[in-house]
Amino acid sequence: MSLAAANMTGAPRTESAAPILALSNVQRSFGPIQILFDISMELYPGEVHALIGENGAGKSTTMKIMSGYLAASDGEVVLDAAPVTFARSREAEAMGVTLIHQEFNLAQQLSVEENIFLGHELKRGFLLDHAAMRAQTRDLLGRLETPLDPRSKTADISVPEKQMVEIAKALSRKARVLIMDEPTAALTTRETEVLFRQIDRLKAEGTAILYTSHKLDEVARIADRITVMRDGRIVRTAQRGELNEDQMAEAMVGRDLSDMFPPKRPADGAEPVLEVEGFTIGTLVKDVSFALRRGEILGFAGLVGSGRTELMEGLFGVRPSTGSVAINGAPVRIHNAEDAMKAGLVYLPEDRKENGLILTQDMRRNLTLLALKKFSNIVIDRKAEEAALDKAIEEFDIRAPSRDVLVGNMSGGNQQKVLLAKIMLAEPQIVIIDEPTRGIDVGTKQQFYTFIHALADAGHSVVVISSEMTEVIGLCDRVAVMRRGRIAGEVTGDDVNEDTIVRLAMGLDKKGNGHE
Amino acid sequence: MSETTSNAPGKAGFKFDLQALGPILALIVLVVVGYLLNPDFLGSKNITNVLSRSSFIGIMAVGMTFVITAGGLDLSVGSMTAFIAGIMIMVMNGLIPSLGTNWGVILVGMGTGLMLGAAAGAVNGLLITRMGIEAFIVTLGMMVIFRSLVTWMADGGTISLNFSLGSIYEPVYYGGLFGIRWPIIVFAIVAILGEIAMRHTAYGRHCAAIGSNEQVARYSAVHVKNVRLMTYIVLGILVGLASVLYVPRLGSASNSTGLLWELETIAAVIIGGTLLSGGYGRVWGTVVGVLILGLIDNILNLTDLVSPYLNGAIQGVIIILAVVLQRARKSSR
Amino acid sequence: MSETTSNAPGKAGFKFDLQALGPILALIVLVVVGYLLNPDFLGSKNITNVLSRSSFIGIMAVGMTFVITAGGLDLSVGSMTAFIAGIMIMVMNGLIPSLGTNWGVILVGMGTGLMLGAAAGAVNGLLITRMGIEAFIVTLGMMVIFRSLVTWMADGGTISLNFSLGSIYEPVYYGGLFGIRWPIIVFAIVAILGEIAMRHTAYGRHCAAIGSNEQVARYSAVHVKNVRLMTYIVLGILVGLASVLYVPRLGSASNSTGLLWELETIAAVIIGGTLLSGGYGRVWGTVVGVLILGLIDNILNLTDLVSPYLNGAIQGVIIILAVVLQRARKSSR
């Protein structure tokens, strides 16, 4: 069987094998609102079980209950055929159940190594065994092909790197049951491949894996068994191969989702609204030049750490930079986000937890924070705010238990929707969106893509950074590919395909009118 | 859950009540106790006394609420009061020869006080925002500096306002409108404006945003440094205002003026339910906190329950209890 | 695959140096100034004086470093010292009739001090962790309570240790090993143990994690409440230890004992580079901070630069400057 598991076409496990971990008729409510309705599912050793569903369907909640981060309001968690109640995640971990959270779970001020071993420090007698921990960290990150210095401060590494650290942390726990909540949402294809290799290894070792993702192609690829949730209920369980991507989507959303992307709309003729010349940010971005035309949707592709985020943060004025920027032909100096706003440029940050949303405040305050001026002359117009919130909830199909729920208590995808709505509320001429659909379900993605196109049609210009190749390809008629902080090349029209972009991103050839 | 659920139904609403009730409950208990101990307690005379003397701490505490909400702290307000009062008195005394003893002089003095407050606040704010030094250190340093400057100006003794000028100035503390003393009126106005600024203006929103997550505020085009700086300047001005009301009360300033007022002010803010860690503040809560602290002293004077030496102990216990009553909200930290 | 740049050793190393140098630089400057102003400054006699005086604050500051790193605060240490010293003296005096004047009595006294410290710390810690009350309020309340208890125990006056017992106890402060005074030795040991605990034990990391992000710590199987509670208990014990060294010095305690020591202690910690907001602390920095504060007083006494009234002002300025020297690290907040 280990052989079978080792290659992707491993046959589905027969029901005879006993499940390691199972839920039976689990209910969960938050306050008056019930979120989960009798959920029952099993995880088998050496099997990858995928859990899919719309944003807010209850995937993360289910996973938290399995791993002891939340208690079930009713029903049982069964481990090795015996009902268990994990008082805290600590106990679950002790019994070999580990969860990789959807939202990062790293202490910003600690180093990578400190985070990975937090709560499980290796000791020699009383004292910490620094050498061993550093070595193991190197080894883990090495296995994940993420050559980070174990001592680097977590606040200073990029989002995908944080994701890889989370994965390393989980691997270091040597779990029997590994639960992964959208581990690839922030990863590019490269890292995803690396992760999948690890997953194969763990399968071979007989680990039970529960996995969620909104990237259905991944699910189709690695899942031995698929459970589909909708509105807190399990609506379908299928074996590998029973469902293709469209069927999955349909099962999740309940409607047909073919042709995700609206037809492309080249903007060749249009005049440039944003011109960037010799833009440099320390060692992260080197001498980048590009132009964005009116009504254009320009894509930025690249590997993790290629400097896309830094570039955009620089343009947005939250990172010190050198180089010249012109908007509508007039040179502008942008020193902070305020300047950027005035110049009609806004940025949707990649890290919604650290830079995007105030998790301890409600939707309304988060939604209007960026565009607050529009809502206040002397005092804030509360009614207008509420109206804006209604509009956002409707437009982006935001699902929350109540409109006063703290954003931190919303589902990951719904948080992302609030963030999107917040940025759009500023009605910018130029909008830069970094990993916009991170953790958003297919249904909403489709709506969002149409929204982006509508925006472009209305004469706004959009820059899309995405690690989801299909997204860049489907959305953009021109794509700039970055590599090591430089634009390695630019592809348009038919060249906008996975192969060309990846080759450029990895520096395999110099196709396209690169700037190097 | 939290503060933001103001218009929430059901559970959220309940929580809101709970945290709101916390300090108010404590206040009510105190009032009842006070009345039982001594019926004169509710006499208009006593009420007036308590309110007007609380107004100094109160006015400063409103400003402090914004500072703390934006994730800052100011330990210098107490000695700043002493310093400003001292300068005001010296200025006014100095002007008498040229301008005589009249309202003109006093107005100049008041102006000096307010401007000095703004300046002092700006110094604090600039050191904190532009130099990026911990607010705790900056304001602790300033506290020590102001204290010793007062001692020096007073040559170790007391700086006293010219007597006849003092008697012109007195009504500013002891006088009032329709039997309500000026300090009380001013405190009320400041509190109301503060409440509005905190809940209904962009400024209040920005303070809360900065206090909860500076990065998000930055990415949301909030000019973090300026907003922060402004909280300190406003606080400074309010300290100036408090001094303007304080001088006519005692007509003098010395190095024991405003002793430990910083702690009392901060305590009032926290008792009111504002988070010391920043991100959430409520002005009305601060007002309640101020009244609680004011009443404790007053009640201890109403009766000789115990050796006066133990008054402090009682005070401490009540302060802690007042907050225990609302631990529900704290636990949300 | 990922093109990491965040771990450029050059950058990281530089950053570290800068923050590390900050307080040390200030210290060096002070020493040089002190020497220029008065050569006796570096005399072993004076050094001994300064070090042994600083040891009280120093020992407490080490404990405070952990409390603050874990995102807490303790304003009660100053009056706690007075309280513990008072009880210790009363206990020892009380035992003389039964046990006579000998080391036995003193050892009992010492034991009482340490246990009392642990208990007081536990009270603080429990109120904060179990009741979820802001540390600021709890410890402020405790500060007031202890202070007034001492006044009450001393009947407003001073609690003095029996003279002959005092002379047996004295060596604990004035005596030492190889010409190094006990307080200095104890301070050194505490500091070293603290440094090890902070950097080389899981406990230190857990404190930092809690201070940095409580939920992450909880999710990572750190027992947040216990770790926090422990920081307060340890601090309490260290306060007890400081009292044990303090009593033999003048053999008395009054309500002016340990006045404002809490602020001095916290200031030392922050000057040392620990973040008041928690998440990052360094014990060696605290030690430097303690020395800086100790030297300022000493230098001001050794030289009559200015009116003694202005000593405070200079003190304040130096404190701020000492931190300006390391604003690089603060700005990373």
Added chain:
Amino acid sequence: SIPAATHGWAGGMNFHAKTTIERLEATYPELDFVLSTASDPAKQVNDIEDMMATRNIDALVVLPFESEPLTAPVKRVKASGAWVTVIDRGLSEDGIEDLYVAGDNPGFGTTSGMFFKEMMPDGGKIVVLRGIPTTIDNERVEGFQAAIEGSGIEILAMEHGNWNRDDAFTVMQDFLSKYPEIDAVWASDDDMAIGVLGAMKEADRTDEMWVLGGAGMKEMIKRVADGDATIKANVTYPPSMSATAIEMTALNFVSNAPVSGKFVIGSVLITQDNAEKFYYPDSPF
């Protein structure tokens, strides 16, 4: 209404006030006393306001924390028709109080100064520890300086020991390391004297200089009586003046003895000869 016991002398003063009140309450059940202690002038004014508002008092015995700030409030008390007794620190306006019982701060300084002059006929080097920066402290020091004027006694340095043992200890330590030659120390207060002695003993330069404290703390009086070479004398500034004042005020209500007027309790020099009659073993001070 008196200042809180923030240092030894004030502690003594509090003690005497409390004990007297207990005694008088026992002897004159018709009298009812309220004792409140303030940590700063503002608090003291609050207290007085409260007494008027809620305790409708017939008489006020007050030791003003500072003269100026208390003048107006006390005046209002007087205006309300109550009897006013002022202790120690005079109000800045004359004729408010019915009864004034005071120590003599300049006198305290002068007496001390005189003693130094007498002990050091041909001059010498001394250091001075000052109290908490206040008017009292200033008056005392000025009195002292005036007294030693031209006696060839050189004041090497003055620092504030804040009437606090620890501060005095620290300051004296530094004086000792700064000045190789010191003939005498004016500690100006017995609490500070104790700190000073601690520092001297540690540096063991005890035999090299002598110390004059002040205010008649019992331990110190004892040492004077025993003819201690370092503690040759002491200068009274009796904290018991609070007792005197309260007692006299009480008399005014229970008897018709004329008690109004001004009583200045001079500062007396205590030496071995007269030490015994200044010794109250059970006072906390």
